[in-house]
Amino acid sequence: MAESSHALSFPITQTQEHRLLFTRGVFAPDNLTLASVLTPREPGENVRALVFWDGGLETAFPGFGARIVAWFAARGDTVKLAAEPVALAGGEQVKNDFSQLERIWTAINDSGLCRHSYVIAVGGGAVLDLVGFAAATAHRGIPLVRLPTTSLSQGDGGVGVKNGINFFGKKNWLGSFGVPHAIVNDLSLLHGLPVRERRVGLIEAVKVALIRDAKFFEFIEARVDALAKFEPEPFEAVIRESARQHMEHIATAGDPFERGSARPLDFGHWAAHKLEQLTEFRVSHGEAVAVGMAIDLIYARRTGLLPEAEAERILGVIQRLGFELFAPVKQIRGPSGRQDMLDGLEEFREHLGGRLTIPMIRAPGVRLDIHEMDGPTVKAAFDELRERYG
Ligand SMILES: NC(=O)c1ccc[n+]([C@@H]2O[C@H](COP(=O)([O-])OP(=O)(O)OC[C@H]3O[C@@H](n4cnc5c(N)ncnc54)[C@H](O)[C@@H]3O)[C@@H](O)[C@H]2O)c1
Ligand SMILES: [Zn+2]
Known part of the structure; x- marks a missing residue:
């Protein structure tokens, strides 16, 4: 019989890559920066991705949502949208509203996204934090590609390893740590900011x-x-x-x-x-x-x-x-x-x-x-x- 108490211990080590790519005009049809990180998990697989984006971008850059769709259309079958991109309200309020989290989980579930797919979050730090948390918790973690679009998120929040939403009236009470699959900073988006x-x-x-x-x-x-x-x-x-x-x-x-x-x-x-x-x-x-x-x-x-x-x-x-x-x-x-x-x-x-x-x-x-x-x-x-x- 086993002793009354003993311990087992196995080290688990894993090296992760924290990657950031810079570009301009990330959704111009011939820009391949984003495509370069949407790699299939198994050779030969087609890649499916679901995009959640900050609606504030449509005001600053009219036609932004349509450009996302057109960019994916130009990729043919190799990289496909799993569903229409989902626009979210930008800014801190989106992190205060739990129903927004459920909305993202629903879109992930409805489109049958799995851990071989990608969630792509485009927006300011608030949208990135919310979508990042949703992606981290769906299926215990769907790879996340972040496209920060504000000066704060491109220089700080969006290039970090945290996500979260506000809960119990407390900032970032719900959240997790995790290295995103990749980050893409499109510097041209900074010029749309107030x-x-x-x-x-x-x-x-x-x-x-x-x-x-x-x-x-x-x-x-x-x-x-x-x-x-x-x-x-x-x-x-x-x-x-x-x-x-x-x-x-x-x-x-x-x-x-x-x-x-x-x-x-x-x-x-x-x-x-x-x-x-x-x-x-x-x-x-x-x-x-x-x-x-x-x-x-x-x-x-x-x-x-x-x-x-x-x-x-x-x-x-x-x-x-x-x-x-x-x-x-x-x-x-x-x-x-x-x-x-x-x-x-x-x-x-x-x-x-x-x-x-x-x-x-x-x-x-x-x-x-x-x-x-x-x-x-x-x-x-x-x-x-x-x-x-x-
Ligand atoms: N996860 C982290 O490590 C980390 C670190 C720092 C900050 N944060 C979080 O980031 C949030 C703040 O993020 P933020 O400063 O990026 O602001 P924000 O996400 O609140 O966005 C500000 C406004 O800018 C709009 N917008 C976004 N991109 C735009 C563009 N290119 N042109 C015009 N308008 C645009 C949005 O719609 C929104 O109205 C806070 O919730 C903070 O807690 C997280
Ligand atoms: Zn700060």
């Missing part, structure tokens, strides 16, 4: 530069005025490099699926998450990150981590890119903006699973983690922000 949506991708680029790469920060700084005007060449270069930096971090920093409590890519994010929530998402993620980074930069200066000249230099770059450093806080309805926002620190601790770990910097590109923030100094940093930028 100014506000265009700008937000830049703050995540500044963030990733500050935590990992002084040279990238200097690149942004040297072009700050051109970037503020979204001149295509530097703008695209910064979104590209931001994507590369985010992917490289995920693939090489040792914790792609966030098992530990360090979250370097969340620099400035503890206050940002709370600000988004307190303003019922009227303040967008990127706008909130600018404020959150400003609070942390002032905190780092006040605690002697970051020399004053460096703090001022970075705050200057963020401002010159067109970000407001205090106005978003005024969008909090109700009297206790400061205290409510500072409660975000405690929530961040819970989100990390216990141990508070806040990324900070000593200089652009030089990160360190701290495990405690001094309450009165956080308040002083917030008050300084209001005095200087309010």
